[in-house]
Amino acid sequence: MKKKFYSKENLHFLMYDVHHTEALFEYDYFSAHDQSSVDLFLDATEDVSATHLLPIFTEMDRNEPQLVDGRIRVHPKMKEILGIMGEGGWISSSASESVGGSQLPVTVMMMSSFIMGCANYSVTAFPYLTMGAAHLIESFASEKQKQNYLPKMFSGAWQGTMALTEPGAGSSLSDLATTATPTNDEYYLIKGHKIFISCGDHDAVENVVHLMLARIEGAPLGTKGISMFIVPRARINEDDTLVANDVLTGGVFHKMGYKGAPIAHLIMGEKGDCRGYLVGEANKGLSYMFQMMNEARISVGLHATSISTAAYYAALQYTRERSQGRPITEKNPENPQVPIINHADVRRMLLFQKSFIEASLSLQIQCCIYEDLKRVTVGAEQEKNYYLLEILTPIAKSYPAETSILSTSQAVQCLGGYGYTTDFTVEQYFRETRIHAIHEGTTAIHGMDLLGRKIMLGGGKAVQYLMQEVMGEIEEAKKYESLKENALV
Numbered sequence: 001m002k003k004k005f006y007s008k009e010n011l012h013f014l015m016y017d018v019h020h021t022e023a024l025f026e027y028d029y030f031s032a033h034d035q036s037s038v039d040l041f042l043d044a045t046e047d048v049s050a051t052h053l054l055p056i057f058t059e060m061d062r063n064e065p066q067l068v069d070g071r072i073r074v075h076p077k078m079k080e081i082l083g084i085m086g087e088g089g090w091i092s093s094s095a096s097e098s099v100g101g102s103q104l105p106v107t108v109m110m111m112s113s114f115i116m117g118c119a120n121y122s123v124t125a126f127p128y129l130t131m132g133a134a135h136l137i138e139s140f141a142s143e144k145q146k147q148n149y150l151p152k153m154f155s156g157a158w159q160g161t162m163a164l165t166e167p168g169a170g171s172s173l174s175d176l177a178t179t180a181t182p183t184n185d186e187y188y189l190i191k192g193h194k195i196f197i198s199c200g201d202h203d204a205v206e207n208v209v210h211l212m213l214a215r216i217e218g219a220p221l222g223t224k225g226i227s228m229f230i231v232p233r234a235r236i237n238e239d240d241t242l243v244a245n246d247v248l249t250g251g252v253f254h255k256m257g258y259k260g261a262p263i264a265h266l267i268m269g270e271k272g273d274c275r276g277y278l279v280g281e282a283n284k285g286l287s288y289m290f291q292m293m294n295e296a297r298i299s300v301g302l303h304a305t306s307i308s309t310a311a312y313y314a315a316l317q318y319t320r321e322r323s324q325g326r327p328i329t330e331k332n333p334e335n336p337q338v339p340i341i342n343h344a345d346v347r348r349m350l351l352f353q354k355s356f357i358e359a360s361l362s363l364q365i366q367c368c369i370y371e372d373l374k375r376v377t378v379g380a381e382q383e384k385n386y387y388l389l390e391i392l393t394p395i396a397k398s399y400p401a402e403t404s405i406l407s408t409s410q411a412v413q414c415l416g417g418y419g420y421t422t423d424f425t426v427e428q429y430f431r432e433t434r435i436h437a438i439h440e441g442t443t444a445i446h447g448m449d450l451l452g453r454k455i456m457l458g459g460g461k462a463v464q465y466l467m468q469e470v471m472g473e474i475e476e477a478k479k480y481e482s483l484k485e486n487a488l489v
């Protein structure tokens with residue numbers, strides 16, 4: 001039987017019936033697309049996911065990346081898959097046409113990423129990190145930098161990363177210590193260590209382009225002294241050949257889950273020859289990086305949802321096939337046992353998962369639509385979309401991240417003893433999703449962001465807009481007889 005890893009019907013229902021994603025195609029910027037072309041794109045994603053990503057899901061877990069002769073060796077299929085992602089236009093899908101992209105709404109690109117994440121989250125991390133790094137280059141880098149890096153990144157031949165974390169600077173990025181020394185040329189000399197850098201090095205690509213935060217010598221302390229650099233693993237010579245850029249891979253961390261995607265320890269400037277190219281203006285690096293961090297936060301919430309979705313469908317299938325016990329009112333041992341999905345407690349566990357994954361996906365789609373609308377609207381409307389996205393981002397990251405731990409745990413529980421074994425995938429989903437409450441800012445950091453910054457944003461405007469949306473929904477619900485009694489403030 002074909003393994004179900006997500007529900008196309010639910011995705012379409014949420015995208016079109018609930019959130020009216022098709023309205024985005026009315027805007028000039030997205031007008032090259034319509035619902036049928038988008039559905040074809042999502043169908044192609046499903047196809048690639050079922051053919052290439054799903055079959056290596058467990059293999060990637062059992063054969064995790066290793067550091068061999070200074071390079072991280074990843075699953076041998078990754079090179080082919082990244083080629084497909086490049087050729088099929090996935091990596092450049094939401095980039096603007098001016099840099100070679102297709103201007104697909106972020107909402108659609110993210111739903112494509114959701115489908116892939118249901119099939120194999122590890123694989124999904126590679127192209128989507130490149131996409132985020134390329135978006136930083138598109139938004140803030142010079143024309144020459146765009147020409148140097150974007151075509152290779154979009155093709156899948158070069159990997160992109162976000163390189164922020166250091167041994168002494170995790171949650172507290174203001175303390176990062178990697179230095180950038182100016183030279184008389186167009187580059188700075190970079191020196192320092194970065195840790196936990198996702199896809200920070202691997203042998204499925206020719207080169208890795210780090211979007212790296214560092215402090216220019218003499219810059220102010222704290223966040224105001226952080227700049228952003230392009231630090232390639234191999235830099236481009238005058239004659240377009242590549243030469244090693246003194247970025248060493250010091251190690252690969254061995255993780256609890258989503259083991260197929262490597263996280264690297266990088267050492268820059270051991271030989272005094274690591275060149276970094278400043279992006280945009282000095283000391284504005286953290287504000288630029290927030291673009292990728294905010295995108296990644298929505299993506300983290302989305303992938304907590306995608307992993308829980310796959311776990312739910314695995315549990316659903318098992319509970320339909322496994323027979324144990326009899327209905328509480330009919331204990332006659334001569335009667336056959338019933339599939340466990342008939343037991344109230346099993347149904348409760350399944351319904352908990354189902355209600356979480358559908359509500360959470362709905363929240364993610366809503367955030368993506370605000371992101372798209374922020375791009376194509378102006379004035380007061382744009383301001384509203386901006387504030388709504390800002391206040392919802394810590395919630396859209398942290399709620400799914402925390403709840404998916406419970407949801408995948410319930411998937412394990414549905415399988416009883418078998419759920420705890422490696423014979424079934426649910427234990428892997430449980431391990432895979434655990435990361436989401438940690439990376440891209442821990443839950444505590446997002447709690448502080450929500451209360452300390454977002455509630456006060458614009459003198460309280462973000463909260464006001466959110467309350468208007470909530471109250472509007474409640475008023476709307478009152479018009480329906482079946483919803484009336486729940487539409488109370």
Ligand SMILES: Cc1cc2nc3c(=O)[nH]c(=O)nc-3n(C[C@H](O)[C@H](O)[C@H](O)COP(=O)(O)OP(=O)(O)OC[C@H]3O[C@@H](n4cnc5c(N)ncnc54)[C@H](O)[C@@H]3O)c2cc1C
Binds near residue numbers: 198263435438442445
């Ligand atoms: C698999 C994986 C992939 C990653 N990918 C990347 C990547 O691609 N690029 C990158 O730059 N980084 C990456 N990271 C790093 C990740 O973002 C950090 O691990 C994370 O931000 C937490 O930092 P830390 O590990 O130093 O923990 P710490 O900051 O030491 O936090 C430890 C604990 O203390 C709490 N804590 C810390 N400060 C406070 C405070 N002020 N108030 C209350 N509680 C606090 C935290 O919530 C947490 O519970 C990755 C990490 C992992 C594990």
